[in-house]
Amino acid sequence: MMRKWKDDVLLCLIYLAAFFTEFLLIGILGYVFVKGFPQVSLSFLTNVTSVLQGTAGIAGNFVNTLYMVVMTLAVAVPFGIGAAIYLNEYARPGRVVRLIEFTTETLAGIPSILFGLFGMVFFGTTLGLGYSILTGALTLALMVLPLITKNTQEALKAVPEAYRSGAFGMGAGKWYMIRTILLPAAMPGIVTGILLSVGRILGESAALLFTAGSGYFLPRSFGGWFRKLSESGGTLTVQLYLSMSKAQYSVAFGIAAVLLCMVLGINFLVRMLAKKWDAV
Amino acid sequence: MCLKGSESEYQRNRSSHARGVEKAAEILFGLCGMSAILAVGSITLYMIVNGIPAVLQVGWKEILFSTVWMPTAKEPSFGIFSVILTSIAGTFLAVLIGVPLAVLTAVFLSEVAPAHLASIVRPAVELLAGIPSVIYGVLGMMVLNPLMYRLEQWIFADSETHQFTGGANLLSAAIVLAVMILPTVITISEAAIRAVPPELMASSLALGASFVQTIFRVTLPAAKSGILTAVVLGIGRAMGEAMAISLVSGNSVNLPLPFMSVRFLTTAIVSEMGYAGGLHRQVLFTIGLVLFGFIMVINLVLHRILKGEGRP
Numbered sequence: 001m002m003r004k005w006k007d008d009v010l011l012c013l014i015y016l017a018a019f020f021t022e023f024l025l026i027g028i029l030g031y032v033f034v035k036g037f038p039q040v041s042l043s044f045l046t047n048v049t050s051v052l053q054g055t056a057g058i059a060g061n062f063v064n065t066l067y068m069v070v071m072t073l074a075v076a077v078p079f080g081i082g083a084a085i086y087l088n089e090y091a092r093p094g095r096v097v098r099l100i101e102f103t104t105e106t107l108a109g110i111p112s113i114l115f116g117l118f119g120m121v122f123f124g125t126t127l128g129l130g131y132s133i134l135t136g137a138l139t140l141a142l143m144v145l146p147l148i149t150k151n152t153q154e155a156l157k158a159v160p161e162a163y164r165s166g167a168f169g170m171g172a173g174k175w176y177m178i179r180t181i182l183l184p185a186a187m188p189g190i191v192t193g194i195l196l197s198v199g200r201i202l203g204e205s206a207a208l209l210f211t212a213g214s215g216y217f218l219p220r221s222f223g224g225w226f227r228k229l230s231e232s233g234g235t236l237t238v239q240l241y242l243s244m245s246k247a248q249y250s251v252a253f254g255i256a257a258v259l260l261c262m263v264l265g266i267n268f269l270v271r272m273l274a275k276k277w278d279a280v
Numbered sequence: 281m282c283l284k285g286s287e288s289e290y291q292r293n294r295s296s297h298a299r300g301v302e303k304a305a306e307i308l309f310g311l312c313g314m315s316a317i318l319a320v321g322s323i324t325l326y327m328i329v330n331g332i333p334a335v336l337q338v339g340w341k342e343i344l345f346s347t348v349w350m351p352t353a354k355e356p357s358f359g360i361f362s363v364i365l366t367s368i369a370g371t372f373l374a375v376l377i378g379v380p381l382a383v384l385t386a387v388f389l390s391e392v393a394p395a396h397l398a399s400i401v402r403p404a405v406e407l408l409a410g411i412p413s414v415i416y417g418v419l420g421m422m423v424l425n426p427l428m429y430r431l432e433q434w435i436f437a438d439s440e441t442h443q444f445t446g447g448a449n450l451l452s453a454a455i456v457l458a459v460m461i462l463p464t465v466i467t468i469s470e471a472a473i474r475a476v477p478p479e480l481m482a483s484s485l486a487l488g489a490s491f492v493q494t495i496f497r498v499t500l501p502a503a504k505s506g507i508l509t510a511v512v513l514g515i516g517r518a519m520g521e522a523m524a525i526s527l528v529s530g531n532s533v534n535l536p537l538p539f540m541s542v543r544f545l546t547t548a549i550v551s552e553m554g555y556a557g558g559l560h561r562q563v564l565f566t567i568g569l570v571l572f573g574f575i576m577v578i579n580l581v582l583h584r585i586l587k588g589e590g591r592p
Binding site for chain 2: 024080086
């Protein structure tokens with residue numbers, strides 16, 4: 001009898017834990033959306049915060065976020081995919097491979113605030129890029145590199161060996177085989193890695209606060225869109241943090257709601273891709 | 281790769297141009313492969329180079345073991361002992377709260393839940409992992425801190441010495457951290473529990489153990505090393521988290537007592553890097569170096585566990 005009673009309590013705890021996890025998500029989404037959506041309007045999305053004009057908006061931060069995502073991926077994706085191809089197709093198992101895998105793991109474990117410190121000193125000061133979107137993007141590129149390498153590597157491992165021997169048998173060179181057979185076959189895995197990276201970039205703030213800074217203006221001229229790379233620019237998440245610490249809660253919740261929508265969208269895409277990947 | 285022989289034979293017959301392309305591709309991919317080594321190498325170097333000067337100038341005993349933090353005073357003092365202790369205590373509390381919850385949820389997902397319930401809870405865990413850390417901070421500040429303040433008022437109603445924090449204290453930060461490590465610990469524990477061979481559970485059930493007894497006495501012990509991996513990863517996450525807890529922890533340097541406003545290694549950097557200069561700034565880099573040291577130790581431990589498991 002005692003045993004039955006004990007079993008029931010433990011089982012109850014298991015259900016409670018799962019229920020709590022579910023409740024957390026619903027609570028967070030509900031709270032942010034209820035408080036945030038009333039703040040989100042067309043003018044909030046298309047204006048820049050300005051005391052003179054009396055507007056509050058996040059258009060500038062939105063553009064910064066886009067720049068940040070594109071620039072980071074432009075650096076990290078080639079290196080990440082290249083590293084994965086090297087590990088999976090060229091390298092022979094040995095000390096070098098172990099070292100690359102160990103450092104990739106280490107890189108994935110370094111907290112973003114330390115990436116921020118490194119980026120500030122190395123890209124900002126040593127390379128002289130200052131507080132700029134470029135500094136931020138290079139810093140984030142280091143941060144998402146392991147995500148892309150790992151996902152690409154998994155996808156390459158899943159490509160059947162017969163694809164490779166088939167291509168070689170028909171006289172293809174290795175690079176030709178990689179380009180025309182392996183990469184297309186591994187594409188869903190690569191895209192998953194990229195999407196997860198976009199999620200990381202969208203949510204990042206600690207690594208950006210001291211590298212990309214907090215500028216929030218839109219470029220005024222055509223050339224400004226190019227100069228922007230070397231100017232300071234705060235992403236949505238950085239602006240959210242700053243608004244929160246300045247107790248501007250209505251702006252903060254508006255940004256939070258927009259951010260959560262983006263995160264939900266990416267999560268949805270990743271799941272769709274996983275389904276397609278399984279079906280193949 | 282299984283066709284190394286025929287491949288090289290083939291390459292011998294090709295034009296030198298094609299061979300050049302092949303060689304260039306191999307070198308290029310090799311360089312990409314080195315980028316992770318280069319990154320970790322230069323981060324380590326920069327952390328040490330920037331973190332050491334302040335230690336030499338102030339003295340390592342003074343920095344590491346003094347509790348007086350007055351960086352901008354006329355006679356400044358740079359003791360980060362309370363900050364280090366806070367990071368350790370906060371991480372420990374977060375693991376204490378978060379891990380049981382996460383392991384039970386992992387058990388639910390892998391053993392207990394009927395398919396339709398698992399298909400609701402698993403996406404929730406994935407989504408929790410994707411929510412930006414600042415949003416956890418926002419929620420902590422707006423929801424958790426007021427609740428904590430009430431608790432504080434109730435506990436310290438008769439105290440004359442307690443400094444009220446408005447709920448922004450170590451306990452709030454630990455709870456937020458606990459929530460933030462949930463997805464990591466759940467996902468990895470679940471995989472570990474799933475990897476336990478079903479025969480093991482079957483024999484336990486056949487010997488007359490109940491389902492729940494089997495889970496706690498057979499399955500979980502068998503998944504021990506995987507769950508340990510999850511916990512160590514969780515510790516790394518908690519130790520390195522900055523933005524969320526900088527919003528909920530109150531941000532003054534104190535010894536880590538549950539209802540004290542505290543400052544972590546990470547939040548010290550976040551809150552002061554903006555205006556610090558000279559020696560003060562260098563000490564912030566020393567704090568970064570200390571944090572880096574902790575993280576590297578955690579990484580090495582993790583590497584050891586994974587190796588012991590027979591994984592590369």
